[in-house]
Amino acid sequence: xxxxxxxxxxxxxVVATELKPSTPHQFHFWTGxxxxxxxxxxxxxxxTGQGDGGRVVFGVVTDGFAYSDLASPLHDVAGADGDxxxxxxxxxxxxxxxxxxxxxxxxxxxxxxxxxPLAQVFLATDTDIARALRMDAYLxxxxxxxxxxxxxSAGGLExxxxxxxxxxxxxxxxxxxxxxVSGLATKTSAVEFLLASIFRHFPAHRGRVAAVCxxxxxxxxxxxxxPGALDDEDRRRYARLDVPAxxxxxxxxxxxxxxxxxxxxxLRTHPDLVGNVEPLVWGLPEVLDFAEVLLNRxxxxxxxxxxxxxxxxxxxxxxxxxxxxxxxxxxxxxxLDALFRAIFDGVELTGRGDMWRTHHIATIRKVRNxxxxxxxxxxxxxxxxxPSSDLPWGRFEDRAVYVIDIANVDPxxxxxxxxxxxxxxxxxxxxxxxxVDTVVVFVDELNKYAPGEGPETYVKKMLLDISERGRxxxxxxxxxxxxxxxxHRRVVGNAGTQIFGRMDADELATPGYQVLSPATKVxxxxxxxxxxxxxxxxxxxxxxxxxxxxxVLRGRDGIARFPPAADLPFEDAVVRLMLRIDRGIxxxxxxxxxxxxxxxxxxxxxxxxxxxxPADALAFLRRALGDRVAADAPREREAVPPLSxxxxxxx
Amino acid sequence: MGDAWxxxxxxxxxxxxxxxxxxSPGRADLEEVAGAxxxxxxxxxxxxxxxxxxxxxxxxFLDGVQYWKVIGYDGVVPIVRAHxxxxxxxxxxxxxxxxxxxxGRALLVxxxxxxxxxVRAALEASGLALVDIPGDEAGQPGRALEAARGAVERxxxxxxxxxxxxxxxxxxxxxxxxxxxxxSESAVLAGHPRALxxxxxxGAQYFSGAELERALTLTQGRRTSVFRPRGRARHEVYSxxxxxxxxxxNDLLYGxxxxxxxxxxxxxxxxxxxxxWLARERAPLATPxxxxxxxxxxxxxxxxxxxxxxxRELRPAPGSRLPKAAS
Numbered sequence: 001x002x003x004x005x006x007x008x009x010x011x012x013x014v015v016a017t018e019l020k021p022s023t024p025h026q027f028h029f030w031t032g033x034x035x036x037x038x039x040x041x042x043x044x045x046x047x048t049g050q051g052d053g054g055r056v057v058f059g060v061v062t063d064g065f066a067y068s069d070l071a072s073p074l075h076d077v078a079g080a081d082g083d084x085x086x087x088x089x090x091x092x093x094x095x096x097x098x099x100x101x102x103x104x105x106x107x108x109x110x111x112x113x114x115x116x117p118l119a120q121v122f123l124a125t126d127t128d129i130a131r132a133l134r135m136d137a138y139l140x141x142x143x144x145x146x147x148x149x150x151x152x153s154a155g156g157l158e159x160x161x162x163x164x165x166x167x168x169x170x171x172x173x174x175x176x177x178x179x180x181v182s183g184l185a186t187k188t189s190a191v192e193f194l195l196a197s198i199f200r201h202f203p204a205h206r207g208r209v210a211a212v213c214x215x216x217x218x219x220x221x222x223x224x225x226x227p228g229a230l231d232d233e234d235r236r237r238y239a240r241l242d243v244p245a246x247x248x249x250x251x252x253x254x255x256x257x258x259x260x261x262x263x264x265x266x267l268r269t270h271p272d273l274v275g276n277v278e279p280l281v282w283g284l285p286e287v288l289d290f291a292e293v294l295l296n297r298x299x300x301x302x303x304x305x306x307x308x309x310x311x312x313x314x315x316x317x318x319x320x321x322x323x324x325x326x327x328x329x330x331x332x333x334x335x336l337d338a339l340f341r342a343i344f345d346g347v348e349l350t351g352r353g354d355m356w357r358t359h360h361i362a363t364i365r366k367v368r369n370x371x372x373x374x375x376x377x378x379x380x381x382x383x384x385x386x387p388s389s390d391l392p393w394g395r396f397e398d399r400a401v402y403v404i405d406i407a408n409v410d411p412x413x414x415x416x417x418x419x420x421x422x423x424x425x426x427x428x429x430x431x432x433x434x435x436v437d438t439v440v441v442f443v444d445e446l447n448k449y450a451p452g453e454g455p456e457t458y459v460k461k462m463l464l465d466i467s468e469r470g471r472x473x474x475x476x477x478x479x480x481x482x483x484x485x486x487x488h489r490r491v492v493g494n495a496g497t498q499i500f501g502r503m504d505a506d507e508l509a510t511p512g513y514q515v516l517s518p519a520t521k522v523x524x525x526x527x528x529x530x531x532x533x534x535x536x537x538x539x540x541x542x543x544x545x546x547x548x549x550x551x552v553l554r555g556r557d558g559i560a561r562f563p564p565a566a567d568l569p570f571e572d573a574v575v576r577l578m579l580r581i582d583r584g585i586x587x588x589x590x591x592x593x594x595x596x597x598x599x600x601x602x603x604x605x606x607x608x609x610x611x612x613x614p615a616d617a618l619a620f621l622r623r624a625l626g627d628r629v630a631a632d633a634p635r636e637r638e639a640v641p642p643l644s645x646x647x648x649x650x651x
Numbered sequence: 652m653g654d655a656w657x658x659x660x661x662x663x664x665x666x667x668x669x670x671x672x673x674x675s676p677g678r679a680d681l682e683e684v685a686g687a688x689x690x691x692x693x694x695x696x697x698x699x700x701x702x703x704x705x706x707x708x709x710x711x712f713l714d715g716v717q718y719w720k721v722i723g724y725d726g727v728v729p730i731v732r733a734h735x736x737x738x739x740x741x742x743x744x745x746x747x748x749x750x751x752x753x754x755g756r757a758l759l760v761x762x763x764x765x766x767x768x769x770v771r772a773a774l775e776a777s778g779l780a781l782v783d784i785p786g787d788e789a790g791q792p793g794r795a796l797e798a799a800r801g802a803v804e805r806x807x808x809x810x811x812x813x814x815x816x817x818x819x820x821x822x823x824x825x826x827x828x829x830x831x832x833x834x835s836e837s838a839v840l841a842g843h844p845r846a847l848x849x850x851x852x853x854g855a856q857y858f859s860g861a862e863l864e865r866a867l868t869l870t871q872g873r874r875t876s877v878f879r880p881r882g883r884a885r886h887e888v889y890s891x892x893x894x895x896x897x898x899x900x901n902d903l904l905y906g907x908x909x910x911x912x913x914x915x916x917x918x919x920x921x922x923x924x925x926x927x928w929l930a931r932e933r934a935p936l937a938t939p940x941x942x943x944x945x946x947x948x949x950x951x952x953x954x955x956x957x958x959x960x961x962x963r964e965l966r967p968a969p970g971s972r973l974p975k976a977a978s
Contacts, residue, residue: 069955071939079934090934091706092948093746095955 011035011155012100012121014045024104027059027116031098036155037061039523040533040544042124042132043102045116052119055109058132059102059116060541062517068094101517103541105132129159134538138164147201148241149194149499149534150545160241161545163497165203167537169438173496174471177446179484185501186529187480188220191442192550194478197243198440199399207437208398212391212425214418214443215405219267223558224401225251225276228551237548247552250400253277254391256381256409256417261603262573265380266405267555270562275580280404281389281607282382284333286420287374288312293419293458303363310359311367315339322346323357332383333375340368378413383603389610393424396435415459418449422462422475429473438474441466446481450488460488467494485510500524500533500542516542570599577606582617593622601625656777657722663769665723665730671967672721672796685882687857690889691919692876695862699873700893704927707827707845711751711818712949713739714831715811716957718965719760719803725770727792731760731799732779734965735807736957737814740949741826748952752821754814755960758782758806760799762789782806812837819843831950834888834911841886841913847925848888848911851945853904855882857890867903869894874926877919880911887914893926895933896944906933906944 012031016022027045031037041061046052070076080087107113108131122128129152130136139146139162146162153159167173176194178187195211202209215221227247230238238245255266255277263269268277291308311330314320320328320339324346328339343356343364354361375382391402404421406414422441428434443449443463450463466477467490479495481487485507492498503524507513513521520542524533530549533542553561568576574594575587594602605624614620661667689695715737723730738753759774760782766774774781782802789795815830816839822828827845834840834848857880858866866875875892888911896906910929912918918925929947937943937951958966 070935075936075938079936086934089931090948091746091928091931092742092748092935092952094935094948095748095952 008123008125010120011037011123012043014116014118014121015099016115016118022116022118024107024113024115026101026103027057028099028101029121031100031121033096033098035098036123037064037098037100038154039064039519041154042105042129042152042543044122044124044128044132046119047122048120050119052117055107055114055117055119057107057116058105058124058128060105060132060543061100062103062541063101063519065099065101066096067099068096070094105540106134123155123157124159125157126159129161133161133543135162135164137538138162138166143203143205145203145206147194148197148243149536150532150547151237151240152543152545158240161534161543163534163536164538165198165201165206167496169198169202169206169209169440169476170471170474172471173537174476175467175495176476176478176497176499177484177487177492177495178478178480178499178501179503179507180482180501180527181504182482184529185503185527186532187499187501188444189530189550189554190499190501190532190547191478191480192224192552193243193547195401195440195442196248196551197241199248200243202399202438208396208435209438209440210396210398210400210402210436211440211442212402212404212421214421214441215403215407216414216443216445216448217407219407219555219559220444221403222253222266222268222405222555223273223553223562224248224403226273226553226558226562228549228553228557230549230551234548234551237546238551241548245548245551248401250397251276251403252392252400253403253405254280255405256280256378256413258567259379260567260570260573261380261383261599262570262577262606263567265408267407267559267564268405268562269565271565273562274565277405279389279610280381280391280417282416282420283388284331284336285316286388286390287371287382287416288316290416290420290423290458291371293415303360304367307359307363307367310357311336324350333371336371337368340364374412374416377410378416381409381413381417383607389607391421391424392435393428394433394435396439398436415457418443419458419462422466425475426465426470426473429475436474438476440476440478442478442480444480446479446487446491447483450479450491452486452488463491464488467491483507485512496537498535500527500535501531502527502529570602571595574602574606577610578617578621581609581613585618589618590621593618593625597625656773659776660723660730660770660773663773664767665725665770665773668721668723668729670721671719671965672800685855685857685880687881687890688879690877690879691891691922694876695858695865695878696876697865697869697873698876698923700930701924701927702872704924704931706928706931707825709741709743709823709826710829710949711739711741711822711826712748712829712831712947712953713737713811713815713818714950714953714957715807715814716954716961717803717807718961719758719799720965721796724792725761725766728762728765728789729792729795729799730766730770730774731758731796731803732965733758733760733799733803733806734962735803735810736960737807737811738953738957739814739818739828740953740956742949748949750956752814752818753957754810756780756806756810758803760784760802762786762795762798765789808832808836812840815840815846819846829947829949831953835880835886838886841888841911844913844915844917846913847929849929849947849950850909850911851942853907853909855880857881866892867907868898869907871895871897871906872930874910874922877922879914888912889914889918891922891926893929895930901944904945908945 012029014027014029020028039061043059045057047056076087124132130139145165147165148160149163150161151158152161180187213221225247230245235245253268253276255264257279258265264277315330317331322328322342326342330336330339347356347361406417425439450460466475484492505525508521531546533544535542571591575590578585578590605621608624609617609621717735719731719733721729722732734757736755739751740748741751742748757779759779763771763783764786784798784802788798816837819828819839829847832848834846840846869892871894873894877889877891880890890909890911892909894906898905932947935948937946937948940946940951
């Protein structure tokens with residue numbers, strides 16, 4: 001690396017013709033044939049006091065041209081007698097030119113804004129880069145807010161490029177959007193590096209910061225606390241950017257159970273790692289608050305909404321009398337189902353017709369159908385009964401990463417997790433009691449969750465809400481997708497910082513990329529892994545940067561090094577859960593306790609132990625299970641009459 | 652001092668003018684009846700050139716330009732400003748041309764004896780070299796311009812000669828020098844073992860009858876016997892004709908060049924190989940120059956270099972000569 005802070009000799013000169021004039025926003029310059037200049041290089045014009053009129057202009061190269069003095073291709077053919085081999089043997093190589101087009105990044109002085117002078121062109125130095133990108137304002141201020149995003153490099157020069165935290169994480173602007181083709185754009189790696197950079201450089205006066213990452217595919221984010229393979233070049237880049245080349249120090253994992261309710265539904269189940277994976281289990285209260293997410297707008301109307309509100313306000317968690325002489329305290333799906341059965345039985349036995357407390361019996365049946373469907377489709381995430389296990393709301397740690405693994409969760413469950421987590425983050429940030437002041441929420445696959453077209457989903461509404469109002473709260477969205485043009489315009493439009501990795505050529509042909517020159521598009525379509533194009537409010541033109549590989553274990557490598565454990569039989573899985581709570585417990589004693597018990601009872605009891613964390617976990621489990629009673633024959637579940645056909649529904 | 656002297660010139664009574672005579676950038680193609688002395692063969696013969704002759708690894712090409720225009724009249728006496736330049740560009744192993752030497756002069760040409768004392772004083776105060784043309788050649792404006800043209804051309808030949816001799820003295824042992832025009836203008840160049848002159852205008856004819864026909868109807872890729880030019884040549888050289896492009900369907904002189912080299916037996920021995928090298932120089936084509944059939948690309952490249960550095964005000968303006976409005 002050459003740290004160039006001293007001006008080098010001129011590498012080119014601005015030229016202007018009537019057809020290609022210099023303007024205040026663009027200029028052209030030529031260089032020698034052997035030049036370090038390329039698309040994306042930052043140059044300085046003037047500053048020598050010779051021919052520049054005291055003006056200094058910084059520009060970024062957006063296009064390049066090469067041509068010779070050949071008047072017509074036919075003349076080359078004639079000169080070689082039509083033989084390409086002979087053409088290459090010509091004693092003299094024709095005169096050639098390397099002509100470059102650059103877009104103006106900054107002019108000094110800014111006023112009066114004038115065309116770029118016909119002066120000498122220099123490769124930008126470190127100092128020039130800071131001035132060109134207007135980074136000097138937040139890099140050297142009394143309270144610096146600079147966050148390194150990568151290294152700009154050209155012609156042997158390598159200079160750190162910084163984002164302004166006030167414009168990346170609010171309050172001035174916020175949000176980050178990453179686009180690029182899968183596998184080549186290194187979007188996840190970029191976010192991992194940027195999070196590490198934010199954690200290292202987040203301004204002290206801005207308080208505490210944490211990240212919530214939704215792992216929506218494979219094992220991408222499953223090993224953020226494990227060191228990855230770095231070479232010397234990576235370490236040098238980390239040092240240059242002043243970011244520690246080490247994995248995240250504080251990572252908490254959350255994953256729902258599988259449908260058996262005891263094995264975690266994540267790829268991070270290797271015995272060495274599963275210790276810090278917390279189950280994500282929600283009960284009826286957590287779900288009912290977000291019933292809107294789960295219930296299809298098209299077939300839930302105002303009457304059903306009203307009934308759900310009635311359940312939330314009047315029934316949930318209260319002593320409730322059903323009007324038929326039974327008292328209920330609904331705290332779980334099982335309790336709710338008992339209430340529904342009591343209502344249906346009561347209405348039928350008393351012959352009160354089709355109404356119960358102003359709610360039509362068909363509406364009640366419909367809501368029951370949908371809610372029972374939730375606990376079926378999201379089994380493992382939504383518990384029929386028993387307490388919930390949730391993120392540590394109010395106790396978020398500074399510089400901690402909370403990974404929520406929903407990669408293998410039903411789409412309905414993913415929607416629920418996303419909506420609830422984001423809503424809770426917003427609630428706590430509004431009350432300033434989350435534990436941190438700023439939260440970065442990373443969501444991949446925005447093409448799926450916030451598509452530009454398609455129905456208005458709750459998740460899309462939540463993403464729009466973060467995009468448009470999150471910066472005032474400290475709720476920042478880092479979104480990634482393959483096709484930016486197919487993500488909701490307001491989601492990408494509100495992202496103050498935009499990052500592009502290797503792009504698909506068809507995507508680059510869409511109108512959103514018209515502002516880019518053909519050469520920049522070609523560079524984007526061929527970007528190597530680890531190189532990105534960055535747009536940031538302070539940068540008037542896109543800038544190309546290179547970032548080191550993340551210091552964490554990549555998902556694929558993590559799976560190889562820490563292969564997921566096979567699903568355990570029910571009893572063994574329960575033992576493992578209990579051992580996580582108290583390593584001193586004898587496995588056989590747990591098995592003795594749960595032997596002959598129904599899985600539902602065991603799950604509820606273990607959940608209670610997990611939630612309470614008692615000193616004597618085994619004793620608590622024994623009490624939670626209650627006295628052993630002779631097992632009855634399984635009670636046949638009373639089926640709810642299906643609402644068929646749906647089209648006959650009077651509502 | 653810039654062009655402040657122009658103000659003094661016009662203040663002294665000279666009337667401003669801005670006229671570039673047609674053909675002023677080019678050289679005079681003097682018609683000349685010359686003779687030749689046989690060297691290689693008693694009767695002029697033709698030989699094929701050595702095919703794909705590699706030529707020297709390093710070669711320097713030298714050319715000069717002249718630009719002049721009438722900048723004023725004192726009465727009917729034209730006052731001419733001229734720019735002369737010459738450059739040598741070396742071609743090395745990378746086959747690219749780079750300037751290694753150049754020279755230039757700015758001249759004022761007029762009949763000093765015929766201009767008013769104040770105008771003369773202004774010209775003398777200009778700081779530019781003054782060239783006087785005899786009063787008897789400047790009585791009529793047309794004759795005066797012809798005399799000025801001759802003076803400018805002589806100065807340009809002298810500039811090329813001096814630069815050529817300087818470059819020749821510094822040539823590396825394996826380096827050749829190719830000059831555009833006559834080698835015989837300079838004793839140093841005419842006697843240099845690795846200097847060639849390439850003449851593409853054929854005002855002077857050295858043969859007659861069957862030999863002339865043989866010389867001018869050379870087929871592509873052939874040369875004539877080596878001969879010793881007579882007449883205008885000031886220093887002894889050997890010479891031969893070489894056809895670069897087939898003339899059939901064009902003109903007798905199409906693609907025909909004459910080469911001058913040192914008057915030495917080695918020149919005769921190497922003539923076919925040297926001609927083969929020069930034949931290879933026809934590519935790349937020196938287009939869009941209209942003389943491309945006889946103009947070697949490196950020579951044209953030197954011209955382009957010099958043209959790019961010529962003061963803009965001396966180059967023919969592309970616009971019309973309509974009176975300037977509101978001037």
